[in-house]
Amino acid sequence: MTRSYAPPGQLWLLPQSEQEGLDLDRRQLITVVEQAYRALREGGSDNPVKTVIGGGDHRSLSYSMVARDAGSETVCFKAVHEHDPRRSRDAYSFHSFVFLVDDTTGAPIALMDVVKLGPLRSSATTALFARAARPDARSALVVGTGVQAQAALPMLLAALPGLERLQVFGTYREGLRAVQESAGGRDVEIVGDLREATGGADIVIGASGLSASQEVRRDWMKPGAVAVLLGYGIHADVCHRADYRIATDTNQMHATCEDLRGDDGRLPSVDAQLPDILLGRAPARRHPDDVVFAYNSGMAVTDAALGRYMADLAQAAGRGEKVNFW
Secondary structure (H helix, E strand, O other), X not given: OOOOOOOOOEEEEEOHHHHOOOOOOHHHHHHHHHHHHHHHHHOOOEOOOOEEEEOOOOOEEEEEEEEEEOOOOEEEEEEEEEEOOOOOOOOOEEEEEEEEEEOOOOOEEEEEEOOOHHHHHHHHHHHHHHHHHOOOOOEEEEEOOOHHHHHHHHHHHHHOOOOXXXXXXXXXXXXXXXXXXXXXXXXXXXXXXXXXXXXXOOEEEEOEOOOOOOOEOHHHOOOOOEEEEOOEOEOHHHHHHOOEEEEOOHHHHHHHOHHHOXXXXXXXXXXXXXXXXXXXXXXXXXXXXXXXXEEOOOOHHHHHHHHXXXXXXXXXXOOOEEEEOO
C-alpha cells in the first residue's frame, strides 16, 4: 500500500517541536542506521560526497548532501548552515533541514528540521563503530557536553548494555548535567583530568564543538581502546598514530577533516569502512591490543533512512503541518 503524506501541491512540515516525544526505540534506530550502511554495498543506495563551504575567517560553515536509501526507497536532500562555528563572535546559530522524497512515487514526504535527527543518526553510527571495534567494552568516556554528546551515551548503552563505567569531560555545567541526565538513571561520572580518564576508558567519544579546550592524545589511550571522532575533542595524533583506522566512508573523511591532516597536508590510510565491517567483509581491528581510530562523518543515506522512519512515526501520531507550496 502506497503511503500518502500530503495532497498534491502541499508540503508536510515537521519542525523540531513536532518531533519531540515520538516513541523512539534506540535499538531500532541503530538497526535502521545499520541497514542503511549495509545497503550502500548490497546495491541500490548511493551517497555522494558532501559539498562544503567555509570561509578562512571561520565566520560560517555550510554544506549540502544528497543520498538515496534503497531499503526505504527514499531520496534525501540535506542543507546545513552553521554561523560562528568556533563560538568566537558570540553569534552562534545553526540551521538545517532535510527534504525527503518517496522514490517509488516521486511524491514529497516531508521537510524536516534536523536538530533531533542529526544527533540520533550520528550517535547510532558511533554505537555501531564501538560495538564492532570493542564489543566487550566496560567503560566509556564522552568528551563534550553539547547536543551530540548528550545523544552519545544512551545510544551507546542501547548497543552495549554491558557498559559499567560512564564518564564525561567538559567545561559547561549545564551541559555536564544534561549528559548525566541522558543516561536514563545510570551513574555518569564528571571527570576533571582528561588524561587520567582517557587512560581507563575502553571507548572514547570525541563529541566537542570547535571550541574544545582539551583534546585526547594517542599516548593517553590504553591498549585495545577505540576513539570515535564525530566532532572535536580527539587530537589528530590519535588518527595518525592509531594501530588501525576505520571510517564511515574514506572519500567523505578526506572531504571533511582538514583539521586532521599532518604537517605535509596528508591523511593516513583508512584500513576499513563501516559498511564493509558490518557486512563482515573487513575487520574492525586486527589485534586485541590495537588502538583504533574511527572517523564518524555524517552520511545523508542515514538521514534518508532514519528520516523516513521518523516521518512514519510522526504521521501515525498525527504530527506536523501541511502547507500549500507548489
